[in-house]
Amino acid sequence: MLAETICSAVSAAGLGIAAITAYRKRFLAATRIAAYSLVPVGLVMTGVVEWLSDIVFKPSVWLGFGLLALAWLLFMTTRAVERRGGSTRKERKAARAASRGDAVAPAASAPSLTSASTTARPQPQSQPKKKPQQAAAPGEDFSDIEAILKKHGI
Structure with missing residues (x-):
């Protein structure tokens, strides 16, 4: 009974606000407010409010x-x-097989250590990686660019 009274009061207040808004010539907003204010009364009339209050208590x-x-x-x-x-049985079995070296394609997961322009053999995984090359001399930095520009006649 209390929930129905509160919903009715909220609806009445909303309709009052809608009337004031319509008096100020804002009909679209007034219509929207009136629609929102009719929802609580509709919920009371359909029995939804009673059903919800039964659930809450x-x-x-x-x-x-x-x-x-x-x-x-x-x-x-x-x-x-x-x-x-957390690993499954299948994952643990695959991990044991990989540690024994029973992998299906061991080279498939290994990254390539050579560049695409060279035809040298890939280095084995066990060798340590080489240190990065030192920077080229200042005069050699633009040699590639100069060659490209000369090729195009610029």
Whole structure:
């Protein structure tokens, strides 16, 4: 009964605000306010407010919501653990096979150590990587650019 009274008061206040807005020649806004203010009365008349108030004040409903929350929490926890490092049997078997060297295509996952312009053999993974080359002398920086410009006649 209290919820129905509150909804009716809210609707009456909203219709009053809509009337004032229409008096100020803002008919589109007044129509929108009137539409929003009729929603609470419509909910009361359809019985939705009574149904919601019954849900709010029943302890068994809150226990049901608590169980749903617990199920959701457990589900999300297991997903988080799985993403962090929880491994499945298949993953552990693949890790053991990789550590023994039984991989299907070991070279497929190894990055290429040569550039596309050279035809040298790829270096084995066990050798340490070379240090990066030192910067070219200042006069040699633009030699490639000069060659391109000469090629195009510029």
